[in-house]
Amino acid sequence: MAETGTYLYAIAQDVGHPLPEEVAGVTGAPVRAITHEGLAAYVSPVPLEEFGEEPLRRFLEDLDWVGGTARAHDRVVEAVAKEAPTAPVRLVTVYSSEDQVRDLLRRRHDDLAEVLDHVTGCREWGVKAYAKPSEEAPRAEEAPEETDSPGTAYLKRRRASLRGREDAWRLAARRAEDIHTTLASISVACHRHRPQDPRLSGREETMLLNGAYLVAEDRREEFVAAVDALRGEEIEIQLTGPWAPYSFTSVDLGPTRAETLDAP
Numbered sequence: 001m002a003e004t005g006t007y008l009y010a011i012a013q014d015v016g017h018p019l020p021e022e023v024a025g026v027t028g029a030p031v032r033a034i035t036h037e038g039l040a041a042y043v044s045p046v047p048l049e050e051f052g053e054e055p056l057r058r059f060l061e062d063l064d065w066v067g068g069t070a071r072a073h074d075r076v077v078e079a080v081a082k083e084a085p086t087a088p089v090r091l092v093t094v095y096s097s098e099d100q101v102r103d104l105l106r107r108r109h110d111d112l113a114e115v116l117d118h119v120t121g122c123r124e125w126g127v128k129a130y131a132k133p134s135e136e137a138p139r140a141e142e143a144p145e146e147t148d149s150p151g152t153a154y155l156k157r158r159r160a161s162l163r164g165r166e167d168a169w170r171l172a173a174r175r176a177e178d179i180h181t182t183l184a185s186i187s188v189a190c191h192r193h194r195p196q197d198p199r200l201s202g203r204e205e206t207m208l209l210n211g212a213y214l215v216a217e218d219r220r221e222e223f224v225a226a227v228d229a230l231r232g233e234e235i236e237i238q239l240t241g242p243w244a245p246y247s248f249t250s251v252d253l254g255p256t257r258a259e260t261l262d263a264p
Contacts, residue, residue, distance in 0.1 A: 004045040005052065005094045006101055009076040010244070012086040013116050014040040023079045026072040034098055036105035039112055042080050043101055051094045060092070077244045085120040087112065087249035104253060115249050122188050122214045123242035127227060128196075129179055129209035130236045131172040175235045176208035182230060186223050187213040191247045208235065212247035 007026060014035045025031050025044030033040040049055060059065045070091055077088045095101050105112070184190040195207035215223045220242070227239050 003048045003052075005048050005096055006043050006098050007046045007051065008089050008093045008095060008101060009042045009044075009073060010080045010086050010088045011039060011041050011105070011112055011116075012080050012084040013120075014038050015084045017083075019076075019079050019083070023076060024072070025076060026069050031076055034101050034105065036102060037109060039105050039109060039116075040084070041101045041105055042076060043098065044076075046094060051092070056092065056094070081123075081244035085116045086244050087115050087119070088244050088246050089253075093253070108253065118189075119214065119245045119248055121218070122216050122245060122248075123220070124245040124247055125213045125215055125223060125239065125241035126243070127179070127183060127209065127211045127213065128207055128238040128240075129176045130203060130205035130238070131208055132205065132234055132236055172208055172235050175232060179230050179235075179237065180209055180211055182226055183211065183213050183223065186219055186226055187215050189214040189248055193247070205236065214245055214248045215242075 009025070009031065014033070018033060019031055019042070021030070023031055025046070027044070027046055027050075029044045029046070031042055031044045033042055035041075050059060073091050077086065080086045081088075095104075180190070180192065191212045193210040193212060195210050198204055198206075213223070224239070227237060231237050
């Protein structure tokens with residue numbers, strides 16, 4: 001029989017009932033809860049010939065494998081988050097046995113409980129703001145005159161275009177700051193991620209804001225309405241969510257052991 005490890009998806013408050021049967025793990029195996037004093041760790045068995053430390057290094061170079069694993073991981077996390085306050089665990093966190101997971105719940109019980117208390121009744125929303133391209137008319141003081149030579153006229157138009165674009169960027173950056181400040185005031189907590197490179201975002205426009213906001217469910221409609229009210233001509237806003245609170249449940253699970261791998 002092939003050796004197996006224990007894949008950990010999330011830690012949540014124990015609600016006393018299992019996930020729906022149709023929720024399957026990264027290899028299609030059933031997901032079960034390991035419980036300890038009000039906490040539940042959601043796990044499934046995985047073959048170490050695929051998820052062991054050495055073979056995993058090879059699989060992590062396969063983008064199709066990583067993408068499929070990430071989607072399955074997220075499906076489990078979202079299913080757990082619908083049932084109880086949840087702390088998602090990093091992708092591909094594998095322990096050698098369920099006993100190690102039980103030991104984790106015992107050792108880090110108070111820290112984990114505190115994190116879950118913080119996100120109780122809340123969900124994460126993502127807000128991205130992009131600068132819209134702007135073609136500014138030349139400023140009056142820089143507009144070419146009839147007496148200008150062709151070269152001088154070109155330089156004036158060029159300077160006016162650059163200044164117009166700089167003004168547009170500054171305006172868009174100020175709007176992004178205003179958006180973040182407004183949404184943060186409605187949120188329990190917020191976090192600004194680094195703007196994504198266009199190659200990752202899939203958009204040509206520059207990303208000015210990549211924010212995550214932990215919003216209480218009773219302020220959900222207020223938050224969404226605020227996003228809509230902040231939309232404008234000079235900046236485009238993209239709203240995603242609600243999600244499990246990935247950005248607000250970072251917990252150090254302790255030093256990894258030889259048989260435990262936290263993927264980067």
